[in-house]
Amino acid sequence: MGRFQLLKVDRQLSKEEQINEYLKQDNAYWLNNDKWDSIEDIFYGKRIRSKRYYDFSNLKSNRYKNEVKFYFLYHFKEELLKYNSLSVMGSALSHLSNCINVNTLLDIDIDRTNIKWKLYLINHGIKYKGKTNSNYFAFMNNLMKFIHDFYDDRDETDKDIWNIKNIRGARIPASGLSNPTLDFSSIPQYYRKVVKSYLKTIITKRSASHCFHMLSRIKYFINSFYSRDYKDGFIEQLNRQDIEDYLYLLNNDFRDNNPTYRSKFISYLRTFLEYIQLAQYKKAPKKEVSFLIFQDDIPRRELNKDEVKKAKFIPEPVVKQLDNNIRELDRIQYIPFYILLRETGWRGTDILNLRYNNCLKRYWNKKEEKYNNQLCGDITKTGIANLKIPIRDQVAEMLDSCIKKTKKKSDDNNNPKKYLFNMYKGPRKTRPFSLTVFVNSIRRLIKEKDIRDHNGELYHFTPHQLRHTRAKEYIDQGMGISIIQQILGHTSLQMTIHYAKISENKLYEKWKETKDLELFKVETNIENNQTNLEPKSKENLIRYEYIKENLDAVKVPFGICFKPSKLPCKKQLNHCLNCASFCTSIEHIPEYEAEIIKVKEHIVRSEKNGKDLWVEKNRAYLKLLEKMLIKIKEEKIVHKNARTREVQSNG
Structure with missing residues (x-):
């Protein structure tokens, strides 16, 4: 069974025999003694909460007694419970024999026995309050489930x-x-x-x-x-x-x-x-499911109103204070964890999933002629394996130091999965750090350093805010949205857009850059309740030349077309030239020649500003003009439906 893989006993033995073999550890001290002494070196080596002995002698049946011993010893050996919790459970032993005495725990019904145990504790003055008393009440349920689970050899599913x-x-x-x-x-x-x-x-x-x-x-x-x-x-x-x-x-x-x-x-x-x-x-x-449940039956998903109002990224003043004070975190082992969260924007679970044997990679950068560093890990939520993203040299040095320390402390027993941030003892032994412990540590730092939000209240920190914050920082630095998508490990560009918000400062900076365009002036006379859109001067009406040279524009007769490039338009390039009702002759040749010169000038400006799409479209228009000019010079007059109209008129 999965949870008992660490039991080093012969699998050919019966379950009862496996329990006995497990209790034979340490020269069979646990099996032969019904009264365990906490000051023994093989046990705690000291009294725990003034408790010295764990007495199993009142449990009559040997099989039942060994099952209870097995429960205690397994949790002690695998460090699955804190010493204080085991001590409380040891105190519950004195009540166990009075309440439950059977041949084996397999003979009892878990639900009924839990009720009987709770009534017994209440009748003996033990009320459900506080952490200590809750351990008394949970003890029986945990014990029975543990033993039933151990005996059950069925496939989990x-x-x-x-x-x-x-x-x-x-x-x-x-x-x-x-x-x-x-x-x-x-x-x-x-x-x-x-x-x-x-x-x-x-x-x-x-x-x-x-x-x-x-x-x-x-x-x-x-x-x-x-x-x-x-x-x-x-x-x-x-x-x-x-x-x-x-x-x-x-x-x-x-x-x-x-x-x-x-x-x-x-x-x-x-x-x-x-x-x-x-x-x-x-x-x-x-009946076909599509005829039972319609798409319109599913409410349109939206965020909770409170979540919409709540900023998901950490305000800049707050994040600066966190960065400056992170070295004073009371759990120093979590400092590298915080730094990696800040550096990458990855989820906390993905940073905790890093493995010391493959999380740091180096590749040769031909352009810079040096080795660059990459963080490598699996993004579990979206199923992206072996994602590699660049990290700064200082962060790589810190990561390399963490790898060496973890590698030195780890072996197949205390860190079989090679976690970078591994726990080596306690209930989380062989598992990564606790996100809850990390959050609580950060919140203590916030309280100690008096880090407050815009309302003057102590900032309420959650680790996922660091992910939103990093995405916003990437956007502010001008990084492309598709690059951010890859770094954050999103499978959907829509999700990245949801994360990536431009800061107010950057929004203002970008707005200020366009402010000088002065496309039009607005003067509002509040007293007369009038809005005047007239220009102060002709120069400020529209900066026409700037627009012609810099914006996506196509030269058309009598002006410029600023139609968005993605919107199709039949009139933009053809105008009247291909219309069956259009008539032109040699008297219009000067207009064609002037138009050709203007279009060529616009093509040059478009090429200078890198407007490849409009270069292509204006060239197509130029080709049409030149073709029409040649035709006029040859035929003197061009009118597609001329003969048809003449016949209709004569008729």
């Missing part, structure tokens, strides 16, 4: 509660999961296998978070029908009216939630139903 960590190929972020389970037990038995089969197909393709949300939406859908007295088989018989009733119920239950939240209850459901229908599951809807 055959169970009704999946531990995602035990599923090979599941997409779990390096920082871990707050809730690693997918619980199918509340789905009625008739449809449980169908839902499990579907989740099994996506568990290795989509993120664990997506699978969790998908399951919760499917649960709501199925249970909402059963709560309204629908019976087994209702999905197969679904019709449009059933879906409309479901939508009405959904909109009432979640009327206070934003459209984005509600939309997933419909879009996720449609995805699920479409899949089981295409896969020809027996319990799929008989």
Whole structure:
């Protein structure tokens, strides 16, 4: 099983024998002694919270006793709990024998036993309050689930509660999961296998978070029908009216939630139903899903109003203070982590997922004739593997130092996945740093340095703000949006545009550059409630020459065309020259020659300013003019429908 891979015992033994073998560590001290002494060198080596002994002697059955011992020893050896938590659990042992005495923990029902345990604790004066008492209440549940899980040899996806960590190929972020389970037990038995089969197909393709949300939406859908007295088989018989009733119920239950939240209850459901229908599951809807759920049923996704108002990037004064004070962070091991977040704009989970054996690359820059540094890592959310982005030399030096330190401390037992920011002890052993610990450390720094927002309140920091901030900085420096997309690891350019906002200062600078154009002057007389658009002087009406030479423009008769380059226009280049009703003769030759000179001059200006598109279009116009001029000189008069009009007139 996934969570017990560190057990170094013979897999051919029975589960009971494996437990006994595990307890034979340290010359069988744990197996032969029913009273463990915390001051022993193989144990804590000291008293913990004035507690010295862990007494298992009151547990009557040897099998039951060894199961409880196994639970304690495994968590102690693998450093899965803090010493204080183990100490509280040790105190709970005195109550355990009085409340539960069985041959094996496999013989008891978990839900009923939890209720019995809680009532026992309350009756003995232990109330649910504070962290210590909560450990008393959670102890029994954790113990039973641990032992039941150990004995259960089924494939994880055959169970009704999946531990995602035990599923090979599941997409779990390096920082871990707050809730690693997918619980199918509340789905009625008739449809449980169908839902499990579907989740099994996506568990290795989509993120664990997506699978969790998908399951919760499917649960709501199925249970909402059963709560309204629908019976087994209702999905197969679904019709449009059933879906409309479901939508009405959904909109009432979640009327206070934003459209984005509600939309997933419909879009996720449609995805699920479409899949089981295409896969020809027996319990799929008989009617085509497209006739059940319409696109218009899905609310248009939008951000919560509060999220729209809230700036997602860190204001410049705040980020400068953070950068200047980051060296005083109370957890110095998180300083390189912060620097990499600032340097790259990557998500915190992607920085935590960096591996010390391949995160720093160097490549030869032919133009500069030197080696440049690259950060290399996987972007887990979008599935981009081995993304490489440039980093500054100073950051590369810091990263190289971190790599050497991590490599020196790491081995196959304490850092098997070669994380750059690895934990070597405690509950997070073999896992990366905690984002929560990092955020709390930054917030303490903000409080200590009195870093405040524009409202005068202590700044509320979240790590994702650093990503938005970096995107804005890239934009301010003039970096192309497609380059920013690659650096941030976005699969969609639309997402990059959502992140990339120009700062107010840069917006003002760019606006000021165009201010000198003075396309027109506006004078507002507030007292007379009149707005005067007349120019102050002829020179300031329109800076015509500047526009002709610098903007995208095509020379046309009597003026310039500023039509946007992407908009088609039949009249822009042809004018009347190709019209069947157009008539021209040798008396217009001077006009053609003058127009040809003007177009040639405009082509030269366009080439000078790099306006390749308009060079091409004006050349086409020039060719048409020259062709018409030659024709006039040959035929003296050009009129396509002349003969037709003459015949009509004579008739």
